[in-house]
Amino acid sequence: MIKIQFFASLRERLGQAKMNVEYNGELTVEALKQQLLTRGEDWQALSGNNVLCALNQSICKPDTIINDGDEIAFFPPVTGG
Amino acid sequence: MIKIQFFASLRERLGQAKMNVEYNGELTVEALKQQLLTRGEDWQALSGNNVLCALNQSICKPDTIINDGDEIAFFPPVTGG
Amino acid sequence: MISIQHEDFDLNHEYLQLRDCNDGDGAIVTFSGLVRDYNADGSVSGLFLEHYPGMTEKSLMDICVQARAKWPLGQIRIIHRIGQLNANEQIVFVGVTSAHRAAAFSAAEFIMDYLKTQAPIWKQEHSAKGPKWVEAKDSDVTAANKW
Amino acid sequence: MISIQHEDFDLNHEYLQLRDCNDGDGAIVTFSGLVRDYNADGSVSGLFLEHYPGMTEKSLMDICVQARAKWPLGQIRIIHRIGQLNANEQIVFVGVTSAHRAAAFSAAEFIMDYLKTQAPIWKQEHSAKGPKWVEAKDSDVTAANKW
Numbered sequence: 525m526i527k528i529q530f531f532a533s534l535r536e537r538l539g540q541a542k543m544n545v546e547y548n549g550e551l552t553v554e555a556l557k558q559q560l561l562t563r564g565e566d567w568q569a570l571s572g573n574n575v576l577c578a579l580n581q582s583i584c585k586p587d588t589i590i591n592d593g594d595e596i597a598f599f600p601p602v603t604g605g
Numbered sequence: 606m607i608k609i610q611f612f613a614s615l616r617e618r619l620g621q622a623k624m625n626v627e628y629n630g631e632l633t634v635e636a637l638k639q640q641l642l643t644r645g646e647d648w649q650a651l652s653g654n655n656v657l658c659a660l661n662q663s664i665c666k667p668d669t670i671i672n673d674g675d676e677i678a679f680f681p682p683v684t685g686g
Numbered sequence: 687m688i689s690i691q692h693e694d695f696d697l698n699h700e701y702l703q704l705r706d707c708n709d710g711d712g713a714i715v716t717f718s719g720l721v722r723d724y725n726a727d728g729s730v731s732g733l734f735l736e737h738y739p740g741m742t743e744k745s746l747m748d749i750c751v752q753a754r755a756k757w758p759l760g761q762i763r764i765i766h767r768i769g770q771l772n773a774n775e776q777i778v779f780v781g782v783t784s785a786h787r788a789a790a791f792s793a794a795e796f797i798m799d800y801l802k803t804q805a806p807i808w809k810q811e812h813s814a815k816g817p818k819w820v821e822a823k824d825s826d827v828t829a830a831n832k833w
Numbered sequence: 834m835i836s837i838q839h840e841d842f843d844l845n846h847e848y849l850q851l852r853d854c855n856d857g858d859g860a861i862v863t864f865s866g867l868v869r870d871y872n873a874d875g876s877v878s879g880l881f882l883e884h885y886p887g888m889t890e891k892s893l894m895d896i897c898v899q900a901r902a903k904w905p906l907g908q909i910r911i912i913h914r915i916g917q918l919n920a921n922e923q924i925v926f927v928g929v930t931s932a933h934r935a936a937a938f939s940a941a942e943f944i945m946d947y948l949k950t951q952a953p954i955w956k957q958e959h960s961a962k963g964p965k966w967v968e969a970k971d972s973d974v975t976a977a978n979k980w
Contacts, residue, residue, distance in 0.1 A: 713866060716861075718848070719861075795935070
């Protein structure tokens, strides 16, 4: 199982902050995103090219491989400070 | 009359903080310094090439002309802050 | 030390800590960021700050490690507030000590520039028109790229 | 505002003034300089600071004018202490507000760099070996020349 989190405007557009997904494959982060996009119209929010992804709380590239138990997060560009 | 001031190590070496000098000429700051150097051995403290000069409270160049009533100051490089 | 907190902070308390803990460092630089009107039209009454718990702390720790690799630093203190903030409230504090003032200035600015582009924190502006997520600024990316 | 004074200053008071007076400026940078052991051998027990009354204030005013010509700034506050100071006491404070953090950082560092090379202030170190006037540092001239 992997844990997926969404933040800020992305969280609002998806209507959820987190979800757990059964997982036993060898998906890349990009492939996971493509799977999520098939879930319906709301999920197109993930398709923007400024959507960032973190794996286990570090920013990661689209070709990063996800392992079982990982924590993945999608979010818009940060605006703190 | 002009007012001449000395600060910090220069003040100590000269043994005085200020002096008034009768003045009705058209000396440059450098010429004034040369006159002071003739006053004796102690005054050689003024000859160091790192001695700075201010005319009326602004750093000035050696060829600046002194006018009657001016305030001249000689001092070592500053070390505040 | 890094704190992500709802509560306001007391700059004086932070400054005295930096002074007390410093081992002969003669330079202390602080940066404080306040809630201001990003639209410059007086319409923003406040902010809501959301963050990614865990990753925020991790990213700020990483920024401190990077800063220490670049400059000889004594203490580093970072506080970022989250939740609901009103206009003119304090949002963020960065305090750095060093034996060298240039290092303290550079490190504090570096930390702010990186924090702005790396720390997973998001601002939502509140105004009469309703809530609106703040857009990321290219100038912040440019600022972070200069280091 | 510029103050040349014997008395210690209260960073918190200065910060609150900068916060209160600022017209929507979101960034506040402060620099504090403390008496430290310039010989780095623990021998310096204190400092005596001499200055040129009148010219000090004039040179600091001029530095503020130069800073305002370079960056969009709100408040500028400079305090420099003179007289007898003990180890770890505060010597100098510079506080700057701006709508832009880069401007606030740059201006505060610029003011310190120029103050170090332009303001007619001299430090005399006190140690067991007796008093000794501090030599000017080339690095300070280099720092001021970068602007």
